[in-house]
Amino acid sequence: MNGRTVLERFxxxxxxxxxxxxxxxxxxxxxGQMAEVVMDLTSDAFLVVVRDLDLTE
Structure with missing residues (x-):
């Protein structure tokens, strides 16, 4: 999901x-996690996600 990990769905x-x-x-x-809430319109759910760290930058 575009470099994000879903922690939980509501x-x-x-x-x-x-x-x-x-x-x-x-x-x-x-x-200490950089968690944020996004809306997944396809599944009609709120997702709590964290961005995956890109160690190549």
Whole structure:
């Protein structure tokens, strides 16, 4: 997925919307990971992702 690793998926149709994904991402950021939430329109889900490090740069 374009140099990203999916840590967790949350259904977009859940009653709390993106909040569970945002809370999960925040917990990962507190652990030192650069987690972010993106929307996958194809699967109708919020994804918590981290960018893969490119060690060749």
């Amino acid at each position: 259904p977009a149709g859940g009653p709390r919307g993106s909040w569970p994904a945002e809370e999960f991402a925040q917990a990962r950021r507190l652990e």
